[in-house]
Amino acid sequence: MNEITRADFDTVMTPNYAPADMVLVRGAGSRAWDQAGTEYIDFAGGIAVNALGHAAPELVEVLIDQAKTLWHVSNAYATEPSIRLAKQLVDATFADRVFFANSGGEANEAALKLARRYAVDQFGADKAEIISFNQGFHGRTFFTVTVGGQPKYSDGFGPKPGMVTHLPFNDLDALGDAFSDQVCAVMVEPVQGEGGLVAGDPMFIRRLRDLCDKHNALLIFDEIQSGMGRTGDLYAYMGYDVTPDILTTAKALGGGFPIGAMLTTDQIASSFVVGTHGSTFGGNPLATAVAGRSFEIINQPDFLAGVKAKAARLFAGLVEINRDRHLFSEFRGKGLWAGCVLAPAYAGHSKTLVDAALAEGLMALRAGPDIVRFAPALNIADHDIDEGLRRFGRAVASVQLPS
Numbered sequence: 001m002n003e004i005t006r007a008d009f010d011t012v013m014t015p016n017y018a019p020a021d022m023v024l025v026r027g028a029g030s031r032a033w034d035q036a037g038t039e040y041i042d043f044a045g046g047i048a049v050n051a052l053g054h055a056a057p058e059l060v061e062v063l064i065d066q067a068k069t070l071w072h073v074s075n076a077y078a079t080e081p082s083i084r085l086a087k088q089l090v091d092a093t094f095a096d097r098v099f100f101a102n103s104g105g106e107a108n109e110a111a112l113k114l115a116r117r118y119a120v121d122q123f124g125a126d127k128a129e130i131i132s133f134n135q136g137f138h139g140r141t142f143f144t145v146t147v148g149g150q151p152k153y154s155d156g157f158g159p160k161p162g163m164v165t166h167l168p169f170n171d172l173d174a175l176g177d178a179f180s181d182q183v184c185a186v187m188v189e190p191v192q193g194e195g196g197l198v199a200g201d202p203m204f205i206r207r208l209r210d211l212c213d214k215h216n217a218l219l220i221f222d223e224i225q226s227g228m229g230r231t232g233d234l235y236a237y238m239g240y241d242v243t244p245d246i247l248t249t250a251k252a253l254g255g256g257f258p259i260g261a262m263l264t265t266d267q268i269a270s271s272f273v274v275g276t277h278g279s280t281f282g283g284n285p286l287a288t289a290v291a292g293r294s295f296e297i298i299n300q301p302d303f304l305a306g307v308k309a310k311a312a313r314l315f316a317g318l319v320e321i322n323r324d325r326h327l328f329s330e331f332r333g334k335g336l337w338a339g340c341v342l343a344p345a346y347a348g349h350s351k352t353l354v355d356a357a358l359a360e361g362l363m364a365l366r367a368g369p370d371i372v373r374f375a376p377a378l379n380i381a382d383h384d385i386d387e388g389l390r391r392f393g394r395a396v397a398s399v400q401l402p403s
């Protein structure tokens with residue numbers, strides 16, 4: 001008899017979540033089990049977090065070793081795991097400097113504050129405008145929901161931080177008129193995740209770089225969901241051949257251990273002088289030790305090539321499932337990151353499908369009401385992809401949708 005039940009959730013938690021109707025107790029690789037012993041194939045990956053699956057032995061080992069050594073000291077003291085991870089990130093990217101946070105939202109908060117402070121330092125307080133994009137998602141702090149392009153997350157909390165302009169994503173025409181020398185930064189996901197797995201058009205991303213250069217604005221890539229191998233590149237910017245000034249990374253960085261990071265250049269980082277920003281837990285030894293090992297595993301050509309091969313297998317299977325019953329109009333995405341777009345006749349029913357998938361033993365995500373999203377572990381076994389697809393096929397066959 002379990003003492004903890006799913007019903008307890010609804011009595012003791014604030015009511016801002018509506019989790020599935022079971023309690024998960026264990027995970028291994030790309031499978032997880034609930035209290036009743038029901039097994040699930042995990043195509044959700046903790047929302048694009050568990051890049052190496054559940055309880056990855058390499059990460060468990062480093063976590064236990066670190067737990068026996070040093071947990072937390074605060075940023076009043078330096079530690080080896082955080083310096084080591086910062087070096088890994090610097091060596092592998094455009095960046096010279098790293099700030100550690102505990103989540104994606106906090107990494108973005110740091111990026112936005114740094115961009116504002118850098119503008120004040122270099123050009124004066126009037127250069128404060130931030131451009132971002134409709135349907136973008138950057139986190140749940142008040143600054144990051146404001147910069148995000150989804151009013152359902154930002155509205156209803158009173159006055160928002162100002163000087164934020166939203167433009168349509170991938171719309172080249174909208175860009176030209178919007179830019180002025182008042183713009184201090186552009187924040188963009190090279191591939192919009194929560195907004196529906198929409199890849200930035202290479203010409204659009206290139207144009208953002210050119211406009212930022214022209215107006216002395218900083219280009220911030222939010223790679224919190226797209227980074228750490230999700231697209232088959234270590235970071236999506238590498239596939240675009242456009243270099244940002246600031247990049248944020250989180251989610252898969254810790255392979256399930258909470259951590260976020262903001263990466264930038266020496267010159268821009270110089271505005272974060274002692275005391276300008278901080279975090280008690282950011283960069284703590286447990287998180288940075290686990291992330292260091294995770295990074296080491298993912299940042300290998302063979303591993304990243306494997307992501308692309310597994311993605312091809314997943315997308316081929318999805319096309320096959322759709323062959324008989326044309327529920328989906330399109331499969332979007334890059335790498336192991338798939339968006340199954342419901343055909344117009346079935347629009348608005350992604351939750352029905354995600355629920356049906358769960359009933360068949362498959363954990364899946366939504367990206368809004370019209371898209372079923374998959375973000376499985378990047379090392380998911382081929383037989384788990386195949387079994388997950390079989391379960392999804394059964395879910396697709398079983399749903400009754402009004403058309």
Ligand code: PLP
Pocket residue numbers: 047103104105106108137138139140189193194222223224225226250251
């Ligand atoms: N930015 C992007 C692109 C995201 O997808 C997310 C989370 O979904 C965030 C920021 C926020 O990250 P976190 O929930 O860790 O604060």
